[in-house]
Amino acid sequence: MLRHAATSTLLLFKNRLVVLRLLRQFFVTTGQISQFAARYWREVWFPPYEFQELLKQCFLIGNKSMALVGTTGFIMGIVLTLQTRPTLIEFGAQSWMPAMVGIAIVREIGPVLTALICAGKVGSGIGAELASMKVTEQIDAMEVSGTNPFKYLVITRVTATTIMIPVLVIMSDLISLGGSAIVENLKGGVSFTLYFSKVLEFLQFGDLLPSIIKSFFFGFAIGIIGCYKGYTSSRGTEGVGRTANEAVVIASLLVFVLDFIAVLVTDIFYEL
Amino acid sequence: MNSDPQTYSSVVSIRNLHKSFGSNHVLRGFHLDVAAGENVAVMGKSGSGKSVLIKCIIGLEPIDEGQLIVLGKDVPKLSVRELDELRADVGFQFQGSALYDSMTVRENLEFPLRRHLEKIKGYRAEDLVKEALENVGLLNAIDLLPSELSGGMKKRIALARTIIMRPKLILYDEPTSGLDPITAREISRLIVDIQKQYQAASVVITHDLACARITGNRLVILSDGKNYIEGKYEEVERMTDPVVHSFFT
Ligand SMILES: Nc1ncnc2c1ncn2[C@@H]1O[C@H](COP(=O)(O)OP(=O)(O)OP(=O)(O)O)[C@@H](O)[C@H]1O
Ligand SMILES: [Mg+2]
Numbered sequence: 451m452l453r454h455a456a457t458s459t460l461l462l463f464k465n466r467l468v469v470l471r472l473l474r475q476f477f478v479t480t481g482q483i484s485q486f487a488a489r490y491w492r493e494v495w496f497p498p499y500e501f502q503e504l505l506k507q508c509f510l511i512g513n514k515s516m517a518l519v520g521t522t523g524f525i526m527g528i529v530l531t532l533q534t535r536p537t538l539i540e541f542g543a544q545s546w547m548p549a550m551v552g553i554a555i556v557r558e559i560g561p562v563l564t565a566l567i568c569a570g571k572v573g574s575g576i577g578a579e580l581a582s583m584k585v586t587e588q589i590d591a592m593e594v595s596g597t598n599p600f601k602y603l604v605i606t607r608v609t610a611t612t613i614m615i616p617v618l619v620i621m622s623d624l625i626s627l628g629g630s631a632i633v634e635n636l637k638g639g640v641s642f643t644l645y646f647s648k649v650l651e652f653l654q655f656g657d658l659l660p661s662i663i664k665s666f667f668f669g670f671a672i673g674i675i676g677c678y679k680g681y682t683s684s685r686g687t688e689g690v691g692r693t694a695n696e697a698v699v700i701a702s703l704l705v706f707v708l709d710f711i712a713v714l715v716t717d718i719f720y721e722l
Numbered sequence: 723m724n725s726d727p728q729t730y731s732s733v734v735s736i737r738n739l740h741k742s743f744g745s746n747h748v749l750r751g752f753h754l755d756v757a758a759g760e761n762v763a764v765m766g767k768s769g770s771g772k773s774v775l776i777k778c779i780i781g782l783e784p785i786d787e788g789q790l791i792v793l794g795k796d797v798p799k800l801s802v803r804e805l806d807e808l809r810a811d812v813g814f815q816f817q818g819s820a821l822y823d824s825m826t827v828r829e830n831l832e833f834p835l836r837r838h839l840e841k842i843k844g845y846r847a848e849d850l851v852k853e854a855l856e857n858v859g860l861l862n863a864i865d866l867l868p869s870e871l872s873g874g875m876k877k878r879i880a881l882a883r884t885i886i887m888r889p890k891l892i893l894y895d896e897p898t899s900g901l902d903p904i905t906a907r908e909i910s911r912l913i914v915d916i917q918k919q920y921q922a923a924s925v926v927i928t929h930d931l932a933c934a935r936i937t938g939n940r941l942v943i944l945s946d947g948k949n950y951i952e953g954k955y956e957e958v959e960r961m962t963d964p965v966v967h968s969f970f971t
């Protein structure tokens with residue numbers, strides 16, 4: 451009996467230690483990521499600027515994710531409209547469809563969905579690419595040939611995601627609304643012009659601006675996490691896959707956290 | 723200013739070099755002098771710190787203690803800019819070639835040129851790339867990606883990328899490892915040719931006896947973090963010391 455109690459206390463103690471260790475690891479990682487992000491902001495202003503590499507990265511990100519983001523956005527627009535139609539009809543509020551879908555997509559679904567897809571596609575790609583460059587000493591080789599690898603690899607990629615995610619979000623928003631308009635057109639006989647003029651009528655600048663701003667943050671977070679994970683990955687080939695995986699997990703989580711913060715902040719502004 | 727050959731007696735001068743990673747004391751008082759135009763081969767067991775040594779020489783790893791002068795410059799005291807300038811005169815071939823996966827052979831060779839335009843003033847990048855590729859006999863691979871090259875071709879392209887800046891000092895990390903004896907000998911000969919053509923000094927790290935014999939004017943055996951023995955290949959080969967002997971059997 452006593453022994454049992456002792457072991458269970460010991461177990462509890464051990465579990466506490468595990469929790470403490472995880473907690474410590476969490477804070478250490480957060481600190482390191484913040485330092486990495488701070489280094490980005492310190493170095494981004496000064497030459498040499500790697501414009502060519504930046505353009506290439508922008509193109510690659512757009513090119514890689516456009517189809518996926520477009521497809522999911524389209525499906526989301528259709529599904530959202532189909533799912534809400536019956537309820538709106540019941541309340542005789544069909545005419546509110548463009549406003550409702552428009553606000554849901556522009557404020558929330560477009561940015562978050564796009565960011566999550568890009569965290570999976572772009573974030574993991576950056577993580578794996580940099581990790582394998584690190585393992586095969588390509589990053590050292592850059593340093594030896596007089597190119598600052600942080601500038602050439604990290605600054606270009608983070609800047610590219612920060613620019614491109616908002617662009618992809620806007621694209622996704624438009625395609626989603628298009629999908630929704632098609633459903634309304636086929637099922638409710640609403641013309642496209644009517645649909646979009648309704649959307650524009652209800653959608654305000656106050657809906658669009660916060661969502662664009664938070665998209666920039668999502669883009670920055672995805673780029674920084676991918677680069678941090680890849681650039682600081684420990685040596686070893688099997689580390690490359692793990693790095694990509696961790697980059698996706700952390701970046702996705704961060705997208706939700708940032709979204710939460712963004713919504714709280716926007717809410718405060720609306721109350722003013 | 724003091725990169726003028728007259729102002730320094732040796733290209734590399736290392737005194738009492740110490741380097742540890744945590745409790746792992748890798749280099750413990752290493753000495754080395756490389757004269758202008760000389761090829762020094764460094765041999766040592768796996769994990770003895772050979773790669774660490776040449777990474778220290780080029781400033782990729784900071785040193786803990788000792789004196790490290792390369793081309794007349796005190797490496798640990800250099801600013802980032804001065805270090806970049808020094809590196810323009812030093813070629814470094816990585817153990818695993820370290821070619822940039824996402825770039826073609828041409829872009830790989832152009833990469834070191836982009837930051838050192840003043841050093842290559844008067845040459846066209848295109849010509850330098852072609853010349854370097856001709857030197858390693860792989861001009862036809864110019865538009866291939868690294869993934870399309872064989873192991874030996876990768877080593878040769880890495881060699882071309884190392885020499886494209888016409889360095890005064892070249893550091894080779896196991897240029898022949900993982901190659902068949904015939905290709906390995908070709909690469910060793912290439913290293914000697916390059917030494918003659920560019921009048922460069924070099925440090926060749928190797929496990930390969932044939933490579934050490936062909937390329938090295940002098941042989942240094944690195945053991946326990948120190949230069950255990952130094953001398954001409956034939957002299958070292960005849961020594962009866964058990965540690966030295968173990969390398970030749
Ligand atoms: N970045 C690093 N961090 C920690 N330890 C390191 C690091 N680089 C090298 N070491 C350690 O230094 C020692 C020497 O490594 P080094 O790569 O120089 O060996 P080597 O002589 O080149 O061996 P090989 O012939 O297998 O390439 C090893 O014990 C290695 O674990
Ligand atoms: Mg090595």
